Amino acid sequence: AQSVSQHNHHVILSEAASLELGCNYSYGGTVNLFWYVQYPGQHLQLLLKYFSGDPLVKGIKGFEAEFIKSKFSFNLRKPSVQWSDTAEYFCAVRVSGGYQKVTFGTGTKLQVIP
Amino acid sequence: GAVVSQHPSRVICKSGTSVKIECRSLDFQATTMFWYRQFPKQSLMLMATSNEGSKATYEQGVEKDKFLINHASLTLSTLTVTSAHPEDSSFYICSAPGPAYEQYFGPGTRLTVT
Numbered sequence: 576a577q578s579v580s581q582h583n584h585h586v587i588l589s590e591a592a593s594l595e596l597g598c599n600y601s602y603g604g605t606v607n608l609f610w611y612v613q614y615p616g617q618h619l620q621l622l623l624k625y626f627s628g629d630p631l632v633k634g635i636k637g638f639e640a641e642f643i644k645s646k647f648s649f650n651l652r653k654p655s656v657q658w659s660d661t662a663e664y665f666c667a668v669r670v671s672g673g674y675q676k677v678t679f680g681t682g683t684k685l686q687v688i689p
Numbered sequence: 690g691a692v693v694s695q696h697p698s699r700v701i702c703k704s705g706t707s708v709k710i711e712c713r714s715l716d717f718q719a720t721t722m723f724w725y726r727q728f729p730k731q732s733l734m735l736m737a738t739s740n741e742g743s744k745a746t747y748e749q750g751v752e753k754d755k756f757l758i759n760h761a762s763l764t765l766s767t768l769t770v771t772s773a774h775p776e777d778s779s780f781y782i783c784s785a786p787g788p789a790y791e792q793y794f795g796p797g798t799r800l801t802v803t
Contacts, residue, residue, distance in 0.1 A: 607790055619733075619782070619794040626789070665732065669790055676723075677792060681732040 577602035579668050581680035588656050589688050596651040596683050598640075598666030605671040608649040610640055611679075614662045622664070625649065626671075636660070661687045691717045693785050695795035702773055702802055710768045710798045712739075712783030718763035719785035723792070724756075727780040739766040739783075773802040 580599045588594060600606060610622040623634025630642040640651045649666060666680040692715040702708050712722055720741045725733040737758050738746040745758035755777075757769040770777050778801050784792040 609791065611792075611794075618796040619784075619792075621791045621793075624789070624791055667792075676735060676738065677790075678735075679732045 577606065577668050577670060577678050579666055579678050579680035581664075581666055581683050583683045584681070585684045585686070587686045587688065590658055591655045592687075594651070594653040594656045594660070594685070596664055596666075596685070598649045598651065598680060599647050600649065600666075600668045600678075601647065602668065602670060607669040607671050608640070608642060609667040609669070609677070610634065610638070610649075610651050611665045611667060612662050613665070613682075619665065622651070656685070656687050658687045658689045661685060691715075691785070691787055691793040693783065693793045693795040695781075695783055695798050697798060698796060699799040700801070702800070704774055704802055705772055707769055707771045708773055708800060710770070710781055710783075710800075712766045712768070712785075712795050714764045714785045714793070717785070717787075719766075720763060721786060722760065722766040723784045723786075724758065724766075724768050725782045725784065727782055727797070733782060736768075741766075770800065773800070775802045778802045 578601045582597045608625040611619045612622045613619045625632045625642045633639045663682050663684045665682045667677045669677045694713045696711045722739040724736045727733050736751045739758045739760040741760045747753045760766045782797040784794045
């Protein structure tokens with residue numbers, strides 16, 4: 576069964592700092608990869624996803640993620656964070672072509688200080 | 690985008706009673722819906738997959754007789770927590786998959802069992 580690791584549990588940054596959140600998964604086959612965001616008091620929303628093609632994926636609000644197959648990684652990045660990016664971020668993996676079940680990482684809480 | 694609603698948003702019940710939580714896809718049909726449980730500072734734990742017109746598929750360790758799932762129509766799935774106990778207190782979230790396997794999440798239901 577696939578698993579997802581997010582190594583950063585809590586990240587605190589100042590506004591305008593660059594962000595990189597790590598995500599590693601364990602599964603040897605083809606996967607679909609997602610990043611979801613949960614803003615305070617709101618429900619989970621899709622930030623971006625990777626299915627195939629260009630391993631650098633751009634999402635909403637200036638976020639991007641790079642799929643590195645050899646490292647089983649799908650790190651989330653943003654060059655300059657804003658206070659409004661304060662939220663919890665979840666990486667998720669789905670085995671391609673199979674059952675629709677998605678496995679989530681434990682989440683990273685990002686706090687951006689104005 | 691697709692919208693998933695949940696009702697109620699929060700419920701308090703006494704130990705030993707049953708509670709029903711509804712999950713609706715508002716502007717699309719969902720033959721499959723997922724039920725998650727989210728513990729504080731932890732990730733989403735998939736409890737079961739709800740299948741329209743057939744039995745739900747439960748994850749290992751989830752008691753099917755305690756967490757009854759019914760997917761009565763293409764837009765409605767219900768989770769009934771039977772004979773609730775304080776340890777069942779949690780945040781329950783449902784989701785429905787979109788056409789590209791992304792998940793659309795409901796806002797969640799906070800269950801407190803006293």
